[in-house]
Amino acid sequence: MDIExxxxxxxxxxxxxxxxxxxxxxxxxxxxxFRDALTGLWENFDAEAxxxxxxxxxxxxxxxxxxxWRRAKVLRAQPNPAHLAIAAxxxxxxxxxxxxxxxxxxxxxxxxxxVLHLHGRIDRPFCAVCRRPGAYPPGIPxxxxxxxxxxxxxxxxxxxxxxxxxxxxxEMLPEAEWDAAIAAAESCDAFLCIGTSSVVQPAASLTxxxxxxxxxxxxxxxxxxxxxHSVSLNLSGPAGMIMPALVDRVWxxx
Ligand code: OAD
Numbered sequence: 001m002d003i004e005x006x007x008x009x010x011x012x013x014x015x016x017x018x019x020x021x022x023x024x025x026x027x028x029x030x031x032x033x034f035r036d037a038l039t040g041l042w043e044n045f046d047a048e049a050x051x052x053x054x055x056x057x058x059x060x061x062x063x064x065x066x067x068x069w070r071r072a073k074v075l076r077a078q079p080n081p082a083h084l085a086i087a088a089x090x091x092x093x094x095x096x097x098x099x100x101x102x103x104x105x106x107x108x109x110x111x112x113x114x115v116l117h118l119h120g121r122i123d124r125p126f127c128a129v130c131r132r133p134g135a136y137p138p139g140i141p142x143x144x145x146x147x148x149x150x151x152x153x154x155x156x157x158x159x160x161x162x163x164x165x166x167x168x169x170x171e172m173l174p175e176a177e178w179d180a181a182i183a184a185a186e187s188c189d190a191f192l193c194i195g196t197s198s199v200v201q202p203a204a205s206l207t208x209x210x211x212x213x214x215x216x217x218x219x220x221x222x223x224x225x226x227x228x229h230s231v232s233l234n235l236s237g238p239a240g241m242i243m244p245a246l247v248d249r250v251w252x253x254x
Contacts, residue, residue, distance in 0.1 A: 001242075001249040007233055010216050011250045014190035016095040019086050020206055024195020024221060026106050028240040029077040035197050036223075045146070051168045056128065060161055061149035067164040069147030071122050074104040075140045082194065082239035083110035085247045085254060092251035097184040099177075101196060101203050103166045116177045116184075118203050120166040125153075129160025173202065185209040192246075194220040195239050198227050207231075220246070 011017075023033035034042045045066070049055050056063045079087075087110040090096045098107055098115045103122040107115045125134040134155060152161045167173055185191065191210035198204040207227060211217050217231040220242045228234050235242050247254050 001235075001245045003233065003246075003249060007216065008250050011190050011218075014093060014188075014216070016097070016184070016188045017089065017093045017190045017192065018097045018099060018184050018188035018206075018210065018215075019089070019192045019194065020185075020196070021086070021098070021100045021102060021107070021194045022196025022198075023102060025082050025086075025100075025239050026077070026080070026102055026104055027195065028080040028082065028238060029104075029106055031073055031077050031102075031104060031106075033195075035199070047169060051166075052170055053168055054170075056163055056168075059149075060163075061151050062147075064152040064162075064164070065143065065147035065150040067122065067147070067166070068141045068150055069143035069145070071136075071164075072141045072143050074106075074122055077104065077106060079106045079110035080240045082243040083107055083112070085243035086194075087111035088254040089247055089251065092247070097181075097188065099181045099184065099206065101200065116181050118167070118173050118177055118181060120164075120174065122164060122166055124165035125162045126165055127155035127158060127160045128163040130155060130158040132157050133165075134162040178202070181206055182209065186213055188213075189215050191215045191217045192220065193217065193227065193231065194243065196221070196225075198225050218246075 027033050032039050032041050034040050050063055050066050083106045098112050100107060100115055100117055101119050103120055127134060155162060185206040186209055188210060193207045211230055218233045219227055219231045220235045220239050222238050
């Protein structure tokens with residue numbers, strides 16, 4: 001891996017490393033991203049009709065069925081070498097914070113702890129009315145590509161409809177996670193931005209906060225983003241290849 005010795009030394013001496021991930025980190029596990037040409041979810045499905053509170057009010061069965069298809073994909077997926085390298089990093093640095101925009105649990109299944117999920121979790125449904133948590137029956141739903149209309153289950157407390165536990169367009173991020181992510185971005189000395197297009201706010205502003213603070217910033221992405229020239233180092237390639245190599249090169253064999 002071709003990194004200047006000066007950057008390697010700065011990374012190695014970092015006391016607090018923040019890893020910020022997006023859909024690209026799970027792409028090699030077979031979970032589609034949102035904006036990649038051809039395969040991205042928002043290239044093939046209408047976000048307005050599936051990922052807004054208004055869409056759920058209008059057609060709860062269509063929204064629920066589509067998320068059941070995505071949940072099945074997550075349940076069948078396995079962590080890839082990028083998730084594993086990030087989990088391995090925890091034992092090699094004094095402090096590691098993992099912040100993700102992903103609604104899957106692949107970081108946790110790879111061994112990462114206390115992951116801050118800014119956009120919620122697909123496996124944590126809650127009641128659209130009283131907001132108390134709901135639960136899925138065990139097993140993997142068998143859904144066709146893109147899902148099919150399915151009436152959402154009802155809340156056992158109030159009878160309201162359960163909804164997927166994700167943040168939709170127009171909704172606030174979970175407050176505790178967002179506050180903790182800001183605090184981490186403002187105190188970290190190394191920031192790794194992995195597999196995100198960095199276009200969705202406010203999550204994407206974490207990278208700018210870290211840049212402003214003077215942290216060393218590294219982007220891992222096979223495609224260009226608006227941050228290519230703002231980060232300290234841009235590593236172009238798939239996270240499953242780059243992350244194990246980066247951790248090996250800087251922090252020692254994994
Ligand atoms: P995007 O789909 O916008 O971006 C995914 C990024 O991953 C792109 O920049 C790709 O180039 C990159 N990528 C693809 N394959 C990769 C690989 N193997 N290794 C590394 N990078 C790879 O996804 P996000 O940035 O995560 O919001 O999108 C942010 C938010 O927009 C999501 O959390 C979701 C979506 O609407 C909500 O669900 C609220």
